[in-house]
Amino acid sequence: MNPSAQRIELHPAYILHSKPYRDTSLLLEAFTRDHGRIGLVARGVRGNSGRRKMPLMAFRAYLMSWSGRGELATLSKWEPHGPPGKLSGSSLMSAYYINELMIRLTHRHDAHPVLFEYYREVLDCLSRHTLSEACLRYFELNLLDELGYAPDLGHEADSGEPVQAQASYCYLPEQGAMRAYGPCPGVRVGGKTLLELSERSLSDADSLKESKRLMRAVLQRYLGDRPLKTREIFRQSLNPSDRDQST
């Protein structure tokens, strides 16, 4: 999308990250439905001024109006869209991880309407608290899929044959899944996990655990060497369940 001067009215958007700017403003990184990820400045929204009446928070759906040219547009109006999110506790931590992935892997001004829907889904899924680890894995896959990096989990990389549920595989991020016979330089993973993950139907603790290791290796390829900050922080977490499940 061409970031030239434009005025957008009441467009669906989420805030991925916000930072204080000057005395009373915020710099926002927003993810919008039809304009992708954009940088916004929200003036006069902090402190005790009138504009602060409507809070601007991450993980909440808004309708936003903005205008501007170049990298940083000005947020002029916003209103909440739909009911407030119910993220709390460890699902909030997972949501931060999702936002970091979004910021690291999407480019500004690349429109991803489908990804917008996936993003809404994963927040919804996390707030319902059921099988939140599975929600994270499906979102990771959906994100890669939408960016054109989707790994083929249903077929053996060397033979092209469908993956067998009973077989054991070695997954190499650059190549794909191959039957594991000897030592595996990638991630060792069962056929059942590969199939369940590709069908978005992870069923038990073992598949969840394997798919987490697998997706971590797959994502690593696109994230590069710089570690994810959210992951580093969860590592310091004092609560073991957060530490294991948030990312």
Add this chain to the structure above:
Amino acid sequence: MSASPLISRLIEALRCLPGVGPKSAQRMAYQLLERDREGARRLAAALEESVERVGHCSECRTLTEDEVCKVCSSNNRERSLMCVVETPADVEAVEGSTGFRGLYFVLMGHLSPLDGIGPQDIGLDLLEKRLKAGEVKEVILATNPTVEGEATAHYIAEMVRALGISVTRLAHGIPLGGELEYIDADTLAHAFTGRKAL
């Protein structure tokens, strides 16, 4: 700007204050130089000394020039209650309006995972050490009702519970004197969910 280099430097320096733009900085500089040299001297001395001597309380992390701040070293505080806040200004706010007589712990910020600000950056290791000492029986979480404040509160709550200490969080609700019609939807929804039996 036609001011001399030294005056320009003063004006520029004053702009580090919150809410001070070039125009107000200029007014401040001329006020000090033209009409209140004595005040300027006091300001300079107080600034100099504060910057040199003010550090963090070794118990609650708030700003103080002493090793242990006045609240922490007082004998008249309820030492089994601890209120956790984000900033020293929050201590003043709670102190000035609630009649709270317990102790504080000042995080000097909040968790901000995407900025890489984690538990250790907000002193949670120190907080844990203090709680393990066994004096505190209830922890009151008074972090801001923002997403970061919530995340921070969750983190601390887990830690406090694991130590078998009771933990509470400030209520969210409609502001006193507010009118429902004008209150933002999320605050109202929160207040509705958190309604109390009468």
